[in-house]
Amino acid sequence: MSSRSSIQNIFKLSIPIFFANLVIPFVAIVDTGLMGNLDNASYLVATSIAASVFSILFGSFGFLRSGTVGMVAQADGSNDYQEVVNIFLRNIAFVIIISLLLILLQSYIFQISLSVFELSSDTKRYFKDYFNLRIYSTFGELTIFVITGLFIGLQKTKTSSIIVGFYSIANIIFSLVFVLYFNLNVFGVALGTLVASILTTIIFLFYTFYALSKITKLEFSTNKIFDPKKVKTIFNINLNIFIRSLLLAFAFLYFTYLGNSISEETVAANTILLNFIMLSAYVLDAYAFSTEGIVGYSIGSKNRQLLNDVIKNSFILSTATGLIICIIFFFTKNYYIFTMTDLPNIREISFSYSYWIIIIPFAASFCFQFDGIFVGASQTTELRNAMIVSVAIYIVVSFFLIASFGNTGLWMSLCLFFIARALTLFVYMPRIYARIQK
Numbered sequence: 235m236s237s238r239s240s241i242q243n244i245f246k247l248s249i250p251i252f253f254a255n256l257v258i259p260f261v262a263i264v265d266t267g268l269m270g271n272l273d274n275a276s277y278l279v280a281t282s283i284a285a286s287v288f289s290i291l292f293g294s295f296g297f298l299r300s301g302t303v304g305m306v307a308q309a310d311g312s313n314d315y316q317e318v319v320n321i322f323l324r325n326i327a328f329v330i331i332i333s334l335l336l337i338l339l340q341s342y343i344f345q346i347s348l349s350v351f352e353l354s355s356d357t358k359r360y361f362k363d364y365f366n367l368r369i370y371s372t373f374g375e376l377t378i379f380v381i382t383g384l385f386i387g388l389q390k391t392k393t394s395s396i397i398v399g400f401y402s403i404a405n406i407i408f409s410l411v412f413v414l415y416f417n418l419n420v421f422g423v424a425l426g427t428l429v430a431s432i433l434t435t436i437i438f439l440f441y442t443f444y445a446l447s448k449i450t451k452l453e454f455s456t457n458k459i460f461d462p463k464k465v466k467t468i469f470n471i472n473l474n475i476f477i478r479s480l481l482l483a484f485a486f487l488y489f490t491y492l493g494n495s496i497s498e499e500t501v502a503a504n505t506i507l508l509n510f511i512m513l514s515a516y517v518l519d520a521y522a523f524s525t526e527g528i529v530g531y532s533i534g535s536k537n538r539q540l541l542n543d544v545i546k547n548s549f550i551l552s553t554a555t556g557l558i559i560c561i562i563f564f565f566t567k568n569y570y571i572f573t574m575t576d577l578p579n580i581r582e583i584s585f586s587y588s589y590w591i592i593i594i595p596f597a598a599s600f601c602f603q604f605d606g607i608f609v610g611a612s613q614t615t616e617l618r619n620a621m622i623v624s625v626a627i628y629i630v631v632s633f634f635l636i637a638s639f640g641n642t643g644l645w646m647s648l649c650l651f652f653i654a655r656a657l658t659l660f661v662y663m664p665r666i667y668a669r670i671q672k
Contacts, residue, residue, distance in 0.1 A: 241547045244524055248551070250395035251386075252520035264406050278575070279353070279498050280360035280420055282505040286490040287347045288368055290483030292375055295332060297475030297614075298325055299383035301468065303526045304612035306387025310527075311534020315450035316458075318388070322446070323459050324468055325380045333373040340369045350487075351494050360420040367424040374431030381438050385445075389527040393445070397438050404430035474614035478621040485625055485651060492636060492644050500641055503583035506574045507591050510567070511648075514559045514595035515602060521552045522606025529610030529666075538670040549603055556599030564592050583641075590645040594652065601655035608659060611666045620658035627654045 302325050309317040336343070344365050353361060378401055385394035408429045412422030446452060458464075489508070493501035525548040532540040571584045608617045628651035635643030 241551060244521065244528075244544065244547055244551060247389065247391055247524040247528075248520040250392040251523045252517060253395060253399065264409060276354060276356040276360055276498075277420055278502050278505070278577075278580075280357045280364060281423060282502060283347075283351055283353070283357075283490060283494070284361050284364040284368070284420075284424075286487050287365070290480070290487045291336070291343070292372070293483035294476060294480040295376055296379065296479035296482075297472040298329060298376055299379040299386075300475050300479075300526075300609045301325070301472045301612075301614070302380055302383030303387040303523075304530050304609050304614075305468065305471065306384055307389075307527045307530025307610060308534035308612065310388055311531040316453060318384075319446055319450060319452060320459050320461075320464070321468070322380065322384050322442070323454070324465065325383075325472075326377065327459075328472065329373060329376045329380060332376060336372050337369060340366075343369075350491060354498070357498070363419075363421045364424045367421060367428055371428040371431040374428075374435040377435045377439065378431065381442050384442065386523050386527055387530065389524075389531070390445075391524055391527075394523075397434065400437070401430055401434040404433055471612055471614050474618040475609075478614070478618045481621045481625045485628055485648075488629070488632075489644065489648055492632060493641070496641055496644075499579050499583055502575070502577075503580045503587070504641070504644075506571060506580070506584050507587060509574075510563060510570070510591040511594055511598070514556070514563070514591075515598065517559060518552055518555060518595070518599050518602045519606075521548050521555070522602050522609075524548075525603065525606040526610035529607055530612070533611055533666075533669055536670055538667075541667070541670060545607060548606070549600075552599045552603040553596070556596040559595040560592050563595065567591060587641060587645055590649065594645075594649050597649055598652035601652050601659065604656055604659035607666065608662070611669065613662070613666055616659065616662040616665060620655060620662065623658050624651055624654040627651070 302321060305321050306318050309315070309321065344362070347365070348358065348361070378397065382394040382397055385391070385397070405427050407426075409423050409426030412418045412425050416422060418425065443452065486508075489504070490501055493504040525544055528544045529541060532538075532544065567588045568585070571581055571588065575581055575584070605617070608614070628647055631650055632644065632647035635646050637643070639646065
């Protein structure tokens with residue numbers, strides 16, 4: 235196991251996650267391209283804002299993946315495979331409860347979403363079309379979180395990558411068919427996501443139970459699965475990550491909201507550029523994801539040297555890759571903007587602020603890696619507190635920077651948000667080392 239901490243092996247472990255993650259932002263890129271090349275900017279604006287709403291909604295439940303990874307990895311390090319099964323089933327139970335609540339409360343969520351943004355009548359209509367369908371993908375999308383978290387925790391990154399890749403590619407294909415062939419526009423984009431999530435969930439739930447049966451005997455004991463002590467532990471871990479994920483999703487929704495307060499053309503242009511940032515985030519997250527499993531294993535097996543090595547080497551890989559991404563974006567950004575939209579005003583705004591997509595990937599690489607370390611260690615209180623401080627800084631600085639520099643100030647605020655996330659987590663690093671005595 236100690237060999238997994240080398241740069242070469244972390245990189246090998248990250249390769250399948252890298253390719254799977256690379257596909258995820260292409261879903262948003264394809265959706266943006268499909269809507270951005272229609273004759274009405276309202277299609278693009280409605281899809282951009284609706285996607286942001288569901289990002290904060292589903293992103294708030296990111297604990298279903300993150301919490302699963304840390305707990306499964308530590309159970310794996312302790313060779314407690316029946317607990318691995320119980321952790322998986324507990325989180326599936328959480329998914330069922332959350333899905334029912336969101337569907338029951340959908341009208342309230344919709345009204346709250348509309349109250350946040352000032353939208354034209356066309357944009358409101360397209361937003362409603364998207365929302366009313368996408369909300370029913372809740373169970374599928376959240377279940378995918380749990381399944382991928384399970385396999386990352388077990389360090390079966392190829393399997394988790396196949397799941398994510400299958401879902402993303404299916405999403406792209408169905409969206410292309412529904413929009414280009416059936417001419418369903420915004421409704422087609424949402425329908426593509428719904429069908430892809432259902433298909434992926436059905437296939438890989440069956441596979442997951444098959445894979446678990448290979449490592450341990452499947453015993454479904456309600457007393458063990460819903461053990462009050464275990465449920466309390468998982469609830470506390472998940473609650474902290476929920477708050478952290480909610481704040482992170484809010485930060486991006488706030489970015490969209492502030493762009494919308496400038497103009498609808500600005501929010502559309504910012505969305506095109508933000509897809510670049512999300513692309514870099516998913517690439518860099520490959521190292522964070524592979525690190526999560528090893529960090530959790532090192533803590534579960536009390537291996538301090540393994541923990542030291544994986545932290546050091548994963549940061550080397552992450553920062554180096556961040557620099558490479560910045561260079562690639564420098565040479566490709568203009569081609570990308572031309573592809574994403576043929577609307578002159580949106581193109582012009584996108585070009586004006588495109589230099590930020592060259593700066594941010596490197597600046598953000600540090601916080602992504604810190605996230606992976608703390609998730610693997612299940613140090614969720616620290617993740618929550620660091621995000622609270624970072625979002626507070628982000629809101630305060632955005633107020634002053636936007637007033638002085640407009641959209642430039644908005645992008646500057648986002649960059650400072652990523653830096654604050656890294657610095658606040660760095661302060662908490664000694665708590666992770668304290669878990670393993672010399």
